[in-house]
Amino acid sequence: MTSSSFPASASSSSASSALSRSAASAAPARLALKGDLLDFTAAPAWARVDDPAVRFRPGHWLLIEQGRIVGVQADDPGEGWQREDHSGRLILPGFVDTHVHSPQLDVIASYGTELLDWLNTYTFPAERRYQDPDVAQEGAARFLDALLAHGTTAAVVYPTVHKVSAEALFEAAAARGMRLITGKILMDRHAPDGLRDDVHQAERDCLDLIARHHRRERLAYAVTVRFAPTSTPEQLAMAGALCRADPTLYMQTHVAENRSEVDWVARLFPEARSYLDVYDRVGLLHPRAVLAHGIWLDETDRAVLARTGAQIAHCPSSNLFLGSGLFDWPAHLAAGVAVSVASDVGGGTSLSTQRTLSDGYKVQALKGQRMTAWCGLHAATRGAAEALDLSSELGHFDPGTLADVCIWDWASGPVAQGRMDLARDLHERVFAWMTLSDERNLVASYVAGVARFRRD
Ligand SMILES: [Zn+2]
CATH class of the missing domain: 3.20.20.140 (Metal-dependent hydrolases)
Structure with missing residues (x-):
């Protein structure tokens, strides 16, 4: 029974609901996600756009075993991995x-x-x-x-x-x-x-x-x-x-x-x-x-x-x-x-x-x-x-952390795509993404290596 006026069936979360309740609850033994990996190694300085704490690895594979990140590499990890190629997309920590x-x-x-x-x-x-x-x-x-x-x-x-x-x-x-x-x-x-x-x-x-x-x-x-x-x-x-x-x-x-x-x-x-x-x-x-x-x-x-x-x-x-x-x-x-x-x-x-x-x-x-x-x-x-004292568990792509990871489109629609095409450097591009994107850009959300939301 509910008095809600916001039915779950009418929201974009219905796909993730289905995943949450389905058999997709065990992390694949070896999962590899390819895309433009962006995370931080430390706190960036206020107002500095060329900060060394930014770690951007475009076109790289994020390697996940039993729900945990084990590494990042440029080369295809090969047949022993369940591979998802999201080349041209942004991958961020959840x-x-x-x-x-x-x-x-x-x-x-x-x-x-x-x-x-x-x-x-x-x-x-x-x-x-x-x-x-x-x-x-x-x-x-x-x-x-x-x-x-x-x-x-x-x-x-x-x-x-x-x-x-x-x-x-x-x-x-x-x-x-x-x-x-x-x-x-x-x-x-x-x-x-x-x-x-x-x-x-x-x-x-x-x-x-x-x-x-x-x-x-x-x-x-x-x-x-x-x-x-x-x-x-x-x-x-x-x-x-x-x-x-x-x-x-x-x-x-x-x-x-x-x-x-x-x-x-x-x-x-x-x-x-x-x-x-x-x-x-x-x-x-x-x-x-x-x-x-x-x-x-x-x-x-x-x-x-x-x-x-x-x-x-x-x-x-x-x-x-x-x-x-x-x-x-x-x-x-x-x-x-x-x-x-x-x-x-x-x-x-x-x-x-x-x-x-x-x-x-x-x-x-x-x-x-x-x-x-x-x-x-x-x-x-x-x-x-x-x-929150949780940095050994989540928030970045260091090996050993749980794979709470999201995959995003860099652009949704022609205005955002046009702006991306004109961006001259990484900060300009990511700032435009931050300003122009929202949940419609989200492709998939993984929690400890398990897909809990997929757009399609
Ligand atoms: Zn409040």
């Missing part, structure tokens, strides 16, 4: 979306509000439906298939306050072999009926989900505070205690997205120096903490992020759509803060990482700064993997 809300696919592209009104008008009613296990299961499957159909193979995800919604996401990700970090939302005040928990039941639910899913296959648990206003000080303290008890847990929340929200937090927590300080005081900031937005932080806040190792998930599409503000990316880099990029659907208007990065470029342009394609793509692949 994208990592570090902040996205699965139930909010149902409210993407909703008109006319800023953050706090948007939550009350659109988001909370959509999330309430996820207390129904059937809705949660159908929604989790539809959401993950949609990620795969956009070239995103790993994600840090918000379900809803309901335990069953986190459970459904874990099971759906395990069925697809995906790297997924999630946890039930903690929210015990300032939310409508049907969307609040309480400290003790929430703690029991978290401990049970951690025991059964954290570090199972490619799953990990994130202590998930929606944002400071919707948790009591007692619940925030409980969340901090969970993190201190197990440093392998992730933490996700929102911070300093919108000025009205920042003012509200200041009234609710007068003892805190800043919004970020509310989290720091209870021990929620650590190297596995992922904080979305961070638009209205100051230099002291950025120093706290750097000291604790907590990272920012920058959500440019959402920030523009909700009119939240312009994130200062270089200021965070200068302070030594890790920054990844995220769709923040449904505040963001697309699951496409290219569209997110294109908006990211525009946000920096409005601040008089320029984001290279290298900084954007690194933040969505190797940079995100390193920030």
Whole structure:
């Protein structure tokens, strides 16, 4: 049973759904993919277009054994390999979306509000439906298939306050072999009926989900505070205690997205120096903490992020759509803060990482700064993997990593093709691709060497 108005059968994800449920769940013993391989060996410098951290190997074979990358070579590997020749196409590591809300696919592209009104008008009613296990299961499957159909193979995800919604996401990700970090939302005040928990039941639910899913296959648990206003000080303290008890847990929340929200937090927590300080005081900031937005932080806040190792998930599409503000990316880099990029659907208007990065470029342009394609793509692949302490598993083509890999057309349609033909150097070409492409360019998505989406 579902109350969704976005049937899976009408979306381009139906092909990947079919693959997910088919027998195509075991990686081929030896798979070789040929195309233009692009990844990063380190973090590119801000605003540098000829950066040595960029590794471009056109017309090369990516060799995968039992789901793991074992090498890259120019020569055809021969008969002993299942070969797929995608010559003239771009091959990238699968994208990592570090902040996205699965139930909010149902409210993407909703008109006319800023953050706090948007939550009350659109988001909370959509999330309430996820207390129904059937809705949660159908929604989790539809959401993950949609990620795969956009070239995103790993994600840090918000379900809803309901335990069953986190459970459904874990099971759906395990069925697809995906790297997924999630946890039930903690929210015990300032939310409508049907969307609040309480400290003790929430703690029991978290401990049970951690025991059964954290570090199972490619799953990990994130202590998930929606944002400071919707948790009591007692619940925030409980969340901090969970993190201190197990440093392998992730933490996700929102911070300093919108000025009205920042003012509200200041009234609710007068003892805190800043919004970020509310989290720091209870021990929620650590190297596995992922904080979305961070638009209205100051230099002291950025120093706290750097000291604790907590990272920012920058959500440019959402920030523009909700009119939240312009994130200062270089200021965070200068302070030594890790920054990844995220769709923040449904505040963001697309699951496409290219569209997110294109908006990211525009946000920096409005601040008089320029984001290279290298900084954007690194933040969505190797940079995100390193920030999440997952770079031994994904985000690049080094031997030993799991083959989370996507194949893309360089161009879709005559305008993009014409622009590609005129590109004078690699950065110009990749920047045009980042700006003009989207999920329609996606040919296939592999998760640990298994095709989980194919366009045809
Ligand atoms: Zn969000």
